[in-house]
Amino acid sequence: MTVTAYTKSVGEVAAESGVAASAVRFYEQHGVITAVRTQGDQRRFDDSAACRIRVAKVAQRVGLTIREIADIFAALPPDPQPADWGRVADTLVAEAEARAAALRTHLAAMCSGARLCDLA
Amino acid sequence: MTVTAYTKSVGEVAAESGVAASAVRFYEQHGVITAVRTQGDQRRFDDSAACRIRVAKVAQRVGLTIREIADIFAALPPDPQPADWGRVADTLVAEAEARAAALRTHLAAMCSGARLCDLA
DNA sequence: GCTTGACATCAACAATGGTTGAACGTCGAG
DNA sequence: CTCGACGTTCAACCATTGTTGATGTCAAGC
Numbered sequence: 615m616t617v618t619a620y621t622k623s624v625g626e627v628a629a630e631s632g633v634a635a636s637a638v639r640f641y642e643q644h645g646v647i648t649a650v651r652t653q654g655d656q657r658r659f660d661d662s663a664a665c666r667i668r669v670a671k672v673a674q675r676v677g678l679t680i681r682e683i684a685d686i687f688a689a690l691p692p693d694p695q696p697a698d699w700g701r702v703a704d705t706l707v708a709e710a711e712a713r714a715a716a717l718r719t720h721l722a723a724m725c726s727g728a729r730l731c732d733l734a
Numbered sequence: 735m736t737v738t739a740y741t742k743s744v745g746e747v748a749a750e751s752g753v754a755a756s757a758v759r760f761y762e763q764h765g766v767i768t769a770v771r772t773q774g775d776q777r778r779f780d781d782s783a784a785c786r787i788r789v790a791k792v793a794q795r796v797g798l799t800i801r802e803i804a805d806i807f808a809a810l811p812p813d814p815q816p817a818d819w820g821r822v823a824d825t826l827v828a829e830a831e832a833r834a835a836a837l838r839t840h841l842a843a844m845c846s847g848a849r850l851c852d853l854a
Numbered sequence: 855g856c857t858t859g860a861c862a863t864c865a866a867c868a869a870t871g872g873t874t875g876a877a878c879g880t881c882g883a884g
Numbered sequence: 885c886t887c888g889a890c891g892t893t894c895a896a897c898c899a900t901t902g903t904t905g906a907t908g909t910c911a912a913g914c
Contacts, residue, residue, distance in 0.1 A: 624862095625860065635861085679901090700845060774880045
């Protein structure tokens with residue numbers, strides 16, 4: 615059993631995930647990613663950090679907040695396996711499609727029938 | 735040909751759309767709804783205002799910004815007809831589903847193949 | 855072992871999407 | 885005509901999602 619490796623600095627994660635270093639720190643503060651600290655108080659992330667950030671960025675596009683994303687990621691174990699990522703992906707896609715479906719339903723309800731969105 | 739009736743006050747639109755009066759003013763400032771002014775400088779909205787706001791609220795849930803929603807509403811004529819609302823609804827649903835599809839695609843790309851989201 | 859770049863914290867700023875409060879104007883029912 | 889409910893503007897404030905800059909520390913290469 616391999617122990618999870620916390621080896622990556624803020625800058626490395628930033629480069630891998632395509633966001634600014636300040637954003638990496640922000641995401642850590644808000645529970646999207648987690649870090650351990652070195653003796654000198656520097657953050658060290660594991661390999662999943664960059665992935666989490668890339669997933670978070672696409673999830674934000676469908677209206678999920680940082681908090682919601684962090685909550686979904688809470689189901690990920692340290693050193694997540696393919697199946698773990700698959701479940702998270704399914705959860706995110708399901709949420710996105712539920713919102714799209716809700717939009718469709720609301721619009722259909724508003725624009726149907728005699729009243730047409732409460733317009734005469 | 736009926737002339738569009740601008741008869742509703744901020745409070746009436748707020749009550750009909752289920753948002754605060756401050757939000758109604760905010761939406762007007764940002765082009766989601768439009769108003770004429772009375773002699774005494776009070777806003778008067780037509781019947782579509784409450785509908786626009788209700789649609790805007792559900793659209794926000796799928797990640798559209800106020801600006802994007804206002805842009806889509808820009809296609810609505812004054813005194814919109816059912817077909818006009820239908821086109822707006824189609825645009826919104828298409829946008830929502832495009833975002834959901836993008837999420838699905840990105841996640842599939844990240845989580846597929848040998849590398850699995852760049853994890854070993 | 856010293857320098858230099860990357861890291862640390864903290865506060866301030868920015869944009870989005872509003873809410874709240876102060877101070878004042880309008881409108882319609884009595 | 886007056887009174888209260890509702891309207892007006894403006895500035896300040898809140899949360900979210902970050903960025904920027906000041907100031908200071910750490911660590912890796914020379």
